[in-house]
Amino acid sequence: MTGLTVRNVSYAYGEKRALDDVSFHVPQGAFCALLGPNGAGKSTLFSLLTRLFTTRQGEIEIAGIDIAKHPRKALAKIGVVFQQPTLDLDLTVHRNLSYFAALHGLSGRQAEGRITAVLERLDMAERATERARDLNGGHRRRLEIARCLIHVPSVLLLDEPTVGLDAASRHAITKHVHDLSSQDGLTVLWATHLTDEIGPDDQVAILHRGKLLDQGICRDITGGAPMQDTFLSMTRAAS
Amino acid sequence: MIDAMIALRAILIREALRFVRQRSRFVAALVRPLVWLVVFAAGFRAALGLSITPPYQTYITYEIYIVPGLCGMIMLFNGMQSSLSLVYDREMGSMRLLLTSPLPRWWLLFCRLLASTTISILQVYTFLAVAAVYGIDMPWIGYAYVFPALIVAGLMLGALGLALSSAIRQLENFAGVMNFVIFPMFFLSSALYPLWKMAESSALLRDICALNPFTHAVELIRFALYGQFNAVALGWTILAGIVFLGFAFWGYDPARGMKRG
Structure with missing residues (x-):
């Protein structure tokens, strides 16, 4: 299976569970927004996807390559933009x-x-x-x-790449990356807590307190309602 | 293999560029040992009488005695400076960039270590050149012999810095490293006084100095500067280097996670 696959992944910092049995799949060429409030576990998931950490619970496949079994081959397929400037x-x-x-x-x-x-x-x-x-x-x-x-790379991982940018820059960068997925066929995982960066045809995975609340195409999840309202009601209900 | 060498070259160039850019760092690295040489050594010259001990074949002045120790000091400070920049890189994110490249992590860390050692060696030779102008010169052969000794000592001290950087969570904690690592290592060594002098004050302190890997790095440099080989010092320095490197690789193992600030 190409694209990006996360299967039953869990991770804990000591006693604190940061990710709890998270599974989702982003098909090749799709743009998937990993939506979650601060502290949802997005950055932890990114660290696992980029092998800054490893976990024994669950599997991660990058473009069909198991990162635990072939870490260097998997890393060669990834392009990463971290939240921190690098x-x-x-x-x-x-x-x-x-x-x-x-x-x-x-x-x-x-x-x-x-x-x-x-x-x-x-x-x-x-x-x-x-x-x-x-x-x-x-x-x-x-x-x-x-x-x-x-x-x-065939998979792009971007961890809140628009944080701290003005509206025009945010819009331009969001559009650029959408184009990379629709025109160049790159698989994109875009972590964010800003719902206006997600288009109705984008795939969405909603993460909250380390658990995946829902996943699918944005318009199917929201049923036509604004994404922000759906997101807030989901995270409130789970709190 | 070719990929690994391309990465090594890039990391060496990046460190060299950073070093050239940070001229104040270069000046500080040079001024620190020169102050010790010119001011401290002049003051202590009269107080400390040094008898003939290997590798010296005649009575020497205190300035001559402390030159190898100051070479070690440059490498010790540079090793710590390098680990400080690693902690900074981690806070800033550029360490993530390095560690997510598709090369073995140990190789990437070793490249960083080699780069910082290269910078250290350049600093030491600059210091030796200034010392020679000041009138403290070594046998010509010593300047060549000391090169491999500086590589071994630099790698060992750089590995110590690398190991420390894997354990330090934030830049603020680095002051503690100064107090608890650099100063004890430097003062509890043969850099400023021979061990037999230390034994006159305290046998225990002498024993601690004799166990300090920095002492052996300094002695390795001291003997090499006079065209001599000190096998014990080399053995201890290599052993300490392997242990520190082992800690560093363990500290940066992805299964341990990357420490959260």
Whole structure:
């Protein structure tokens, strides 16, 4: 099975259970919003998906590859944008990208070709020589998205990538990533607590206090009601 | 294999660029041992009489004695500085970027270690050059012999920093490391005074100094600077390095999770 599969995954920090038997599947080329309030377990799930942590309870498959059995092959298929900024602010845009390319075994002409392609894809080609520090918040995020595409991943994981951005930047970045899934066939898992970033045809997985409350296509879950109302009533009922 | 070497090169370049950018860090790393050499050693010169002990074949001044210790000091501080930047990287997220690349985690950590050791060695040679200008020079052969000794000592002290960085949750806790790791390691060693001098004050303190891996790193450097080989110091330094590296790899094991700040 391609795309992204999470099967019966649980994780605890000592006594505190952060994820409790979470299962969902995102088909290849789908955009799935992982919706949950702060503390729902989204970042923990991202840490497991990127193998910053490992768990013995449950299975994770990235593009059909079991991350526990073949961690390096699975990681090679993932592009990640973490909630925390991960740019080296004193390096240029190009240097940030070439460093990341090298971490994925790309160098020389191959790396240059990919860097040019992703910068053009994200409309940032003219900023290659600028220092990351000189970019505004929206462009920094855009650069991080460009970076996570360099090694041509098949699954994109974005952990609250629009936090701290103004409305215009949020809209632009949300649209870019939707395009990546609809036009380029990338599987996207987009963690957020902002319901206006989710389209009616997007897939949604609602996480609350470590449990998956519901999953499916947004319009089916809401039944035509605003997503925010559905989300609030679900999380209130579960509290 | 090629992927691993590409990553190593990129990590070395990144560390070198960071180092070049942070000129104040370079100056601080150089000024610290020079202050000890020029001010502290001048003051203690009269107070401390040093008899002839290997590798020295004649009476030496105190300034000459502490040069290897100050080389060790540069590496100790740099190892800690590097681990401080690892904790910073983790808080800032760039450590996540490194650890999620599709290469063995131990290799990625080792690349970081090698990068910080390279920076340490550059700092030490700069210090030795300034010391030579100041009038404290070593036999020419010593400058070549000390290179492998600096690699071993730098890797050991860098591995200690790496191990500490896996255990430290937040940057604020780093002050504790200064008090409980750097200062005891430095003062309870042969960097500033020979162990036989320490034994005159306290046999227990001498024994603690003799167990301190930093003492052995300093002695390895001291002997190498005079074209001599100290097998015991090398053995202890390598052993300590392996133990610290083992702790570091264990500390960064994904099955242990990444410490939450």
